Amino acid sequence: MKNFVLIGAAGxxxxxxxxxxxxxxxxxxxxxxxxxxxxxxxxxxxxxxCFVEFERFExxxxxxxxxxxxxxxxxxxICSPNHLHDAHIRFALRSGANAICExxxxxNPWNIDALKDVEFDTNKKVYTILQLRLHPAIIALKKEVExxxxxxxxxxxxxxxxxxxxxxxxxxxxxxxxxGGVCTNIGVxxxxxxxxxxxxxxxxxxxxxxxxxxxxxLEFDRARVRWFLSVDTKDLPIEILTKGxxxxxxxxINGKELEFSDGFTDLHTKIYENILGGGGFxxxxxxxxxxxxSDIRNANPLGLKGDYHxxxxxxx
Numbered sequence: 671m672k673n674f675v676l677i678g679a680a681g682x683x684x685x686x687x688x689x690x691x692x693x694x695x696x697x698x699x700x701x702x703x704x705x706x707x708x709x710x711x712x713x714x715x716x717x718x719x720c721f722v723e724f725e726r727f728e729x730x731x732x733x734x735x736x737x738x739x740x741x742x743x744x745x746x747x748i749c750s751p752n753h754l755h756d757a758h759i760r761f762a763l764r765s766g767a768n769a770i771c772e773x774x775x776x777x778n779p780w781n782i783d784a785l786k787d788v789e790f791d792t793n794k795k796v797y798t799i800l801q802l803r804l805h806p807a808i809i810a811l812k813k814e815v816e817x818x819x820x821x822x823x824x825x826x827x828x829x830x831x832x833x834x835x836x837x838x839x840x841x842x843x844x845x846x847x848x849x850g851g852v853c854t855n856i857g858v859x860x861x862x863x864x865x866x867x868x869x870x871x872x873x874x875x876x877x878x879x880x881x882x883x884x885x886x887x888l889e890f891d892r893a894r895v896r897w898f899l900s901v902d903t904k905d906l907p908i909e910i911l912t913k914g915x916x917x918x919x920x921x922x923i924n925g926k927e928l929e930f931s932d933g934f935t936d937l938h939t940k941i942y943e944n945i946l947g948g949g950g951f952x953x954x955x956x957x958x959x960x961x962x963x964s965d966i967r968n969a970n971p972l973g974l975k976g977d978y979h980x981x982x983x984x985x986x
Contacts, residue, residue, distance in 0.1 A: 672696045672946065673741055675731065675767075677758050678749030679720070680705040683772055687747045688714040690942040699734075699741045702727040731765050743767040752855070753848040756781050763792040770797045770945060774858045775956045777850045778964055782953050789953070797950040801937035802863040804944065807930040811923070812867045815892055824868065826895040827922040829981055831910075832856055833903035834882075844881065846967070853884050854963045857899045861888075862959035868893035871962055876969040877978040878986075885979045886966065896979040905985050 674691050678684055679701035688710065691698050698715035701708060706722050721727035734742045746762035748755060748771040756776050762769035775798045776782060785796055802808050815824065834843075842848040849855050865871065869891025876886040883900035903916070910918045921928045944950055974982060 672744040673699045674745045674747055675700040675702070675743050676718075676747045676749065677702050677727075678751075678772075679703040679708045679711060681749045684708075684749045685710050686938040687749055687770075690939040691715075691747070693939045694942045694946055696745075696946075699743070700727065700730060728761065735766050745770055748772060751842040751848055752777060752850055753842070756785065759785055759796055760788055763788050763794040763796070766792070766794070768795045768797065770799070770942070772799050773862075773956075774850060774854050774960060774963065775953070776960060777854065779957060779961045782957055782960060786953055795950070796953050797941075797945050798952075798956055799938060799941050800859065800862050800866075800951045800955060801941055802859050802930075803866050803951065804937055804940045805930055807928060808863055808867065811928060815867055822892070824893040825924055826864070826868075826893050827920070827979065828860060828864070828895060828897040829918065829920040829922075829979070830856065830860065830898070831900045831902070831905050831918045833906060833916040834901040838901060839881070846881075850963060851879075851884070851967050852882060852901055853879075853899060853966050856901065857884075857897075858959050858963050860897070860899075861962045862956070864888065864890060864893065864895055865958040865962070868895075871958060874962060874965045874969070875976060876966055876971045877973060877975070878982060879966070879969070879971045883985075884966065885982055886969075887977050887979075888962070894977070896977060898979040898981045900985075905981075 674696055676684060676687060676698060680703040688698065692714045698718045700719040701711060702721045702724060704722050708720060711718055719730065721730065731743055743765060744767055746767045746769050748758045748769060750758050752774055755771050759769045759771055789796060838844050843855055871888060871890055873889035876884065878885040882902040883905060885898040888895040888897065906918055921930065
């Protein structure tokens with residue numbers, strides 16, 4: 671049994687980490703979040719020590735490390751806001767623990783290089799939650815691509831709209847300096863998925879970019895991808911709105927829809943099992959996706975020119 675602590679225990683994604691720690695038969699010994707709305711912990715680890723001040727939390731973890739207690743930390747799970755991931759990973763490694771960090775692992779590619787130095791200094795590892803790499807439908811597609819003729823290039827249309835309310839603009843997610851923008855918030859795992867299946871990025875063009883939506887064109891070794899991402903409810907198709915749904919996800923490959931809507935809730939547990947079994951996705955596996963979102967963030971949009979996503983004509 672391994673000992674875990676959780677940073678960002680009040681966040682949206684934290685319950686999936688709590689569930690994963692529990693289902694892999696490990697123990698949460700401490701949790702930290704400046705927001706004290708962490709009652710969800712009672713469903714998993716009611717005896718975990720909880721902190722709302724990072725300084726007191728850090729002192730507690732240091733005490734456990736120095737005493738070489740049975741509750742000394744093996745892993746730090748990180749669910750904090752995006753801009754804090756880098757600092758919290760460093761804290762984990764320097765506390766003698768490995769880090770399991772939510773995506774995006776960092777906001778900028780050069781942060782990966784700096785963290786690799788800390789890994790080397792501490793002899794500890796950084797892992798991340800690239801859960802789509804373990805999704806059965808994605809694995810099957812990757813095998814199909816690998817089995818196809820080497821000169822075959824796939825045409826892909828990615829559409830992902832997940833509505834967010836007014837709170838979004840007032841939270842850290844609405845601050846590009848903290849979140850990295852909409853593509854980093856909701857898109858980074860899709861860009862990693864595309865890289866995982868189709869190879870490295872050759873071309874990265876942005877057609878539309880604002881606080882709530884973005885669209886562009888990516889050319890990979892084996893695919894040409896038109897993509898559209900949005901958190902704006904008004905962008906949802908009418909048939910989705912009339913059903914009272916708030917999310918629409920579509921991945922078309924050579925005109926055929928790939929269905930991968932199901933199976934998301936258990937993927938965090940699979941990631942944890944993979945890490946604890948000696949696998950896991952480390953810093954280098956994240957590099958292409960982080961470079962992709964960084965380039966998008968700093969690009970000048972072209973507008974309706976070139977090979978843009980057809981959904982742009984509907985919403986513009």
